[in-house]
Amino acid sequence: MDLIQLLIIGLLALSIVVAGTIFLARRRALPPAAKRSLPAEPTAPAEDRPTTQPADSDEKSPASSGPSTPTLDRPEAPASRMARLRRRLAGSNNPLARGLLSILSADRLDADTWDDFEATLITSDLGVGPTQELTAALRRELSIDGVGDSVKAKQVLRRELLSLVNPNLDRSLKLRGASGLPAVVLVVGVNGTGKTTTIGKLARVMVAENQSVVLGAADTFRAAAADQLQTWGDRVGVPTVRGPEAGDPAAVAYQAVQRGIDDGADVVVVDTAGRLHTKTGLMDELGKIKRVIEKLAPVTEVLLLIDATTGQNGLIQARVFAEVVQITGIVLSKLDGSAKGGIVVQVQRELGVPVKLIGLGEGVDDLVPFEAEAFVDALLSE
Numbered sequence: 001m002d003l004i005q006l007l008i009i010g011l012l013a014l015s016i017v018v019a020g021t022i023f024l025a026r027r028r029a030l031p032p033a034a035k036r037s038l039p040a041e042p043t044a045p046a047e048d049r050p051t052t053q054p055a056d057s058d059e060k061s062p063a064s065s066g067p068s069t070p071t072l073d074r075p076e077a078p079a080s081r082m083a084r085l086r087r088r089l090a091g092s093n094n095p096l097a098r099g100l101l102s103i104l105s106a107d108r109l110d111a112d113t114w115d116d117f118e119a120t121l122i123t124s125d126l127g128v129g130p131t132q133e134l135t136a137a138l139r140r141e142l143s144i145d146g147v148g149d150s151v152k153a154k155q156v157l158r159r160e161l162l163s164l165v166n167p168n169l170d171r172s173l174k175l176r177g178a179s180g181l182p183a184v185v186l187v188v189g190v191n192g193t194g195k196t197t198t199i200g201k202l203a204r205v206m207v208a209e210n211q212s213v214v215l216g217a218a219d220t221f222r223a224a225a226a227d228q229l230q231t232w233g234d235r236v237g238v239p240t241v242r243g244p245e246a247g248d249p250a251a252v253a254y255q256a257v258q259r260g261i262d263d264g265a266d267v268v269v270v271d272t273a274g275r276l277h278t279k280t281g282l283m284d285e286l287g288k289i290k291r292v293i294e295k296l297a298p299v300t301e302v303l304l305l306i307d308a309t310t311g312q313n314g315l316i317q318a319r320v321f322a323e324v325v326q327i328t329g330i331v332l333s334k335l336d337g338s339a340k341g342g343i344v345v346q347v348q349r350e351l352g353v354p355v356k357l358i359g360l361g362e363g364v365d366d367l368v369p370f371e372a373e374a375f376v377d378a379l380l381s382e
């Protein structure tokens with residue numbers, strides 16, 4: 001083969017390589033065949049899309065992840081909530097806890113020590129009766145061995161405290177409706193105690209447990225209250241039934257329960273206005289709401305909100321509510337802001353109704369089922 005033949009073969013090979021490269025580059029520039037041949041994905045009409053965008057959200061935006069895959073909030077696991085309870089109630093942060101633990105580190109258990117102990121418990125809203133009972137029991141039990149054996153003394157304190165808080169009360173929420181009907185939870189309490197916030201937090205927990213929920217905004221006196229409730233509902237993809245501003249609260253409650261029945265929902269939670277104008281006014285309003293709801297389905301749970309930071313005032317309000325409607329459970333909110341956890345004991349005694357839930361902050365997961373043992377252990381943890 002001479003030089004010219006070699007040159008021709010080389011040129012041929014080069015032009016094949018160049019042509020191949022151009023062809024491949026063109027192919028890459030085109031969209032894939034499958035994409036070209038299919039029509040565009042149909043877009044759901046706006047009203048069919050789940051509304052997951054909270055109106056005032058400065059947190060992560062569920063709707064921003066796209067309409068076809070809404071990211072609904074999921075609540076925090078119960079174990080880490082209990083850890084928070086412990087942190088918030090633990091000895092050094094809480095005067096009641098400090099008062100209780102002070103007895104264990106006392107040099108001598110003389111009359112002055114017991115007087116100081118009693119005074120601290122009374123100012124922590126434990127109530128006079130429970131304070132005297134606890135002091136008498138501890139004086140009796142610790143009079144022989146004293147507090148020299150601190151482990152044993154703490155066990156005695158724990159046992160006596162626990163019996164005051166009463167671990168035997170049924171604290172379960174009644175969330176099972178009668179024969180195919182939704183359960184109906186009515187939430188009552190003075191404005192500002194945390195009703196709406198609590199309902200929102202509760203809805204999160206129920207949704208996480210795969211329960212279908214409808215919210216009823218029967219606090220029609222403040223438009224902001226219905227907006228607030230709807231925001232909570234939207235966050236977890238739960239519908240909120242609301243009526244015209246200043247409309248009849250009983251009518252909204254009725255419509256909410258009707259919606260719950262129509263949707264085959266598990267639970268309907270109804271928010272109410274908490275205006276303590278007159279006892280008769282309150283009685284008329286709450287009585288009517290309950291009566292009207294019960295034309296459709298029995299009310300399975302009436303939760304009374306009490307703001308733990310209001311102490312004796314909260315108790316006075318609680319008495320009024322307990323006279324006008326039969327309370328089945330207490331939610332003690334703002335226990336994080338109160339140095340007076342003793343109210344748990346006093347309110348249960350006064351009303352004869354168990355504390356079922358406690359609020360430990362404004363955060364979405366700051367609602368915890370009340371458990372006597374966990375509460376006492378949190379108080380006694382150092």
Ligand code: GDP
Pocket residue numbers: 189190191192193194195196197198274305333334335336337358359360361362366
């Ligand atoms: P409502 O008028 O009874 O519906 O009360 P809201 O639900 O509007 O709550 C009143 C205020 O109390 C709001 O600012 C809530 O964030 C706050 N709040 C509710 N529960 C708690 C709680 O457990 N701890 C604290 N620190 N704040 C709470």
